[in-house]
Amino acid sequence: MLSTEGFLYKICIWIYQITLLNLLFLISCIPIITVFPALAAAFGVSRQWVKKQEPNIISSYFHLFKENLRQSMVVGVFIIILGLLLYVDFQIITQTRSNLSIALYIFFCFMMVFYIAAILHVFPLMVNGYYTIKQLLVNSIKFSFFKFHLTLLNIICIYMIFFIAYKFPVIFVFFFSSICIFLTYWHINKKFVILEAFQKN
Numbered sequence: 001m002l003s004t005e006g007f008l009y010k011i012c013i014w015i016y017q018i019t020l021l022n023l024l025f026l027i028s029c030i031p032i033i034t035v036f037p038a039l040a041a042a043f044g045v046s047r048q049w050v051k052k053q054e055p056n057i058i059s060s061y062f063h064l065f066k067e068n069l070r071q072s073m074v075v076g077v078f079i080i081i082l083g084l085l086l087y088v089d090f091q092i093i094t095q096t097r098s099n100l101s102i103a104l105y106i107f108f109c110f111m112m113v114f115y116i117a118a119i120l121h122v123f124p125l126m127v128n129g130y131y132t133i134k135q136l137l138v139n140s141i142k143f144s145f146f147k148f149h150l151t152l153l154n155i156i157c158i159y160m161i162f163f164i165a166y167k168f169p170v171i172f173v174f175f176f177s178s179i180c181i182f183l184t185y186w187h188i189n190k191k192f193v194i195l196e197a198f199q200k201n
Contacts (some may be wrong), residue, residue: 017057021045024061034077036123040068042178044127046185060199068126074133075122086115117144117151124188147191154187 001085017054020043028038044064048055120139120182123129144151163169165171 012164015048018178018182019174020057021061021181022174022176025177025181026173028065033073036072036079036081037065037069039123039181040072040126041065042181043123043185044068046178046182047124047127047189049182050186050189065126071126071133071136072123075126075136078133078137079119079122081113086111113155114141114144116155120151120154120184121142121188124185128192143188143191145195150187150190154184157183157187 025038025042028041029035041061041064044058045055045057048060058126089111090108093101093108096104118137118140121143122136125136125139125143161176161180161183162169165176
């Protein structure tokens, strides 16, 4: 029998928890419109894991889903609109034939990096404290610049996991989303800890 203190038992529990969260997230995303509340709920559960808590995953997930429903939907609409604007800009840049096209393309690439970085911070901030929508959006941009190397490391980790999952599609079903969400919160929590230390000093 497996000891409840043994390494193998802990690994099995971790795999079960990651798989369960991933399946809850994917099921919640089926209506598509609920993607953003599902992200908030998954980040909330990941926050509890990072804080060394042991939540009831199902009840905690749906509680966080309901709790962040309105704010996550409003933020999600803003993210979509901004993403569409960037997409339109990209289409214009690719059709532009001028000396400025290369400079505009480089500028667009930087904008995309900061757009992705800001999105990565929105939901961790949402479940980490109480903010107005304006505060949430502004702080997500600020945090994306704060200790930017952690942001870049986070993006690289997600890309590597995506590459592995692309080779083994079963990972998308059971692990991809929950692992990316957990790693994202873990990286951003390091920023929270550093900022709290700065404030105390």
